Amino acid sequence: MTQLNWQTEQDLRALLCELVSWKSMSRTDGERDFPYKAHAKLQHIPYFQEHPEHLALVDADHHRKLLTALYKHENATKTIVLISHFDTVNTEEYGDLEALAFEPEMLTQALLERTEELPEDARRDLLSGDYLFGRGTMDMKMGLALHMQLIEKAAAEKWPINLVLLTVPDEEVSSVGMREAVPHLITLKEKHQLDYFLFLNGEPVFAQEPGDKKTYIYSGTIGKIMPSALVYGMETHVGEPLSGVTANYFASFLTKEMEFTDQFREAFEEEQTPIPVSLMQKDLKMEYSVQTPYRAALMWNVFTFKQNAGDIMQTFEKVANVAAKEANEHYTRICARENVAPVGKLEVIRYEKLVEYAKDKFGEAAVTRMVEDVCRYAEGDDRDKSFKIVDKLMIECQELAPAYVIFYAPPYYPAVNSSDEAVIQDATAFIQQEAKEAFDLTVNRIHYFNGICDLSYVNYADTRGGWEHFENNTPVWNLSYTIPFKEMAQLQAPVFNVGPFGKDPHKRTERLHINSAFVETPYLLEKLIRNWC
Template identity: 60%
Template structure:
């Protein structure tokens, strides 16, 4: 038997630093080249030299690919899917140290000269020598490194279980990578007659509050959905302000009611969702003029546990109707004070209603033409395109104004939770015991409190609640879609176990060295071996 490249803490640390040095910020050239480098690196393992077809790249979009590396045991159908993402967020916040953001060893050294610039908790962690700093160290290239090491070991030792490593781009923006991978997971299952035993992710363990040093494992992930609104008022000249109604005025009423609105709060298994906040609010004027802004847009972030898209749209509509009443009352009082007629009452309508009105008014072909025109603009992202489609339809249907049009903007992450699954209950028990051998305590969280690609497996929806998303998402089917049918076929429990780290998406992003290179690798190996029906005596003891 050959020797393991990534079998020691030192080798694993070197692998992580190499993965981090391959810069792969979302929507940069690095995100396009990264999967080729991973493929080349894994291709050096004996197993993939003998089975090159088991290591493949698959197209996502915009020149981006995901990687499948499939360790297949000849007699086994049971398969664990190891999911990770390789894109990272941007790095401007590193300032003049930005060139070191992807060199963890050098950055960590350099920060010792800048200790006084760091927040206190980060400075203490730096001085302890227990952390490695850098973009992607924690979120989430360490997860990928752990999965690569598992594939290597399983293939060398011929573990009687299949491991499918899937690493994807774009988790930080639209999860295009994972949405594309879902189809391939179904195809691979059918081709090899596999049975998926678990969908396993290694996103890092996030502290639940400042100063929290506990290591968490997650048996589910929160969902996220983005209700949005297009406000269409009535234009006028600033010299005659009451002959119109600005979209900004209308928007202020809805944003006041949406921000931190408790009617969106969900509780499950003694955990609760963060309250909603606005993620963007702007008017859609493309240049300055003394014409008043009569089109504006707002995006709101809503976390979900049990609710479907249909449930959220119903709540959102109620809130918008309340906002419209407040806006109309306030506006009416001003008109009376100024002895003006006004431009009428603001109405609330869903995008699906606007769409069928527009099709009825000037035909489906013109509506498609409007959508195509918006889609052709490569400078606009999915959210901007969503708003612009609604805006262009409203320009053709101004008799509906003033109006608040409700829609969904991408991305949508369904929530998933398998805390009650017997395999998950067993696995968590084993992981807690294993952590104790390091004198560490591991705590279970039922819903991962960030976004996670596990949202696209294990989907359940008895009420077709997702159709509300499809009908009210203007870019649906053109530049954004979710493979709900395929997701329904991927029914296996989910678990997220990753290394401990802090401050993802900040310049102080850092990874706990012992957790990453000693404890988590041991826990993962122990967990997978527990699913292989191997006599326990063959498990080596904790180091």
């Protein structure tokens, strides 16, 4: 029988540590190199030596690649897609131990020499010997290691089912890897006549609250969208403050109405979406002068369950109108007190309406060129470019000021929920029973994974046109950011997330529970997939 490389606890642990050691922080050379190394690793599996065409490196962006590995049984059409990401966040928080952040065994030993530096919970876990520390151990290279173990064994034992291993870059930033993977998954499906039966992610267990030690599986993933606003006032000299009006003044009213509002909140059974929180608030004045700041940028994080981009924009516009009304009333009272005339009335303008106005004023070709030039030459990421595009249009249409111009900044993660699917209900019950019988482990089901993940880009089912509201109100749409909504709708299969238990993702104390990672989760995943064979 073929010798297998990753089937024992020790070998799986060694594989994880090797994957972690390949530093792959988002937007670095390590992230670009990682899929080539993983590709070479998978080439050691005899099945892929016989079928090298079933391994593929696919372009993402900025010279990054995603990787797919297809194990296809000659008599099977039923196919499970195993999804993971290989990028990690940065490591500055490790301080003088940063050189060991990607060396789990050495880092765990080094931390034993300085336990007094750790929070109580992390110190207790370290001393227990039950955890392996390091960047990417939990989030989420263990998920990739588990999928590599599964596909190796399935190929060696000729399981009568098809598996597609998909691992992508950029999940920690904008999920460009998964968005680029969507058309490739469709190509694989058509070329090999695959019946996508399940999209199975390997993201780790995320705590529902601080100190939570329960084990979870997930039958969906939460949505995330970022309502944003460019606040445009009117410039003036500080010696004549009411000859204009600062953007900061008007921005404060919108912040007050948006921050922590419950108007976006959704509930599903016992679960609720977190309330909105600000991700950015700053004026756009680049240097000190006695001219007042007259443009400001605001951005919020909003989580969703059932609401689409159209629903969120409608609520956002409602909140912005309340803020504008209060701001206008307050501003009018100040002007009356100071015996001056207001410079104008604050209005709320959707980005799509601003574009229409600009096209009527300058012509469609001129506005298109204006927007493309900003996107092409502006520095910064998609969020920076979004604000700069809106700012450019408002500078050319200052007669609309003062205004809240409301729009979306990337990224957007649509919510997905497969809890009502029979296959997911059966899978949930199966895992819960197996975990109890084999390990006396209680596994709890969560309807929406709360860590945001790439499952958002499959099984898209919005029939109410929400995607059009996103496209029309996202300044960088089709320039530096797109979502393949129509293609996503072709990937119709339930979603499920089964991963190892860990703690403190994106923190210096990120760590992976050893028994969960190398004993319990491998057993449960194999049992689950073989149950469908």
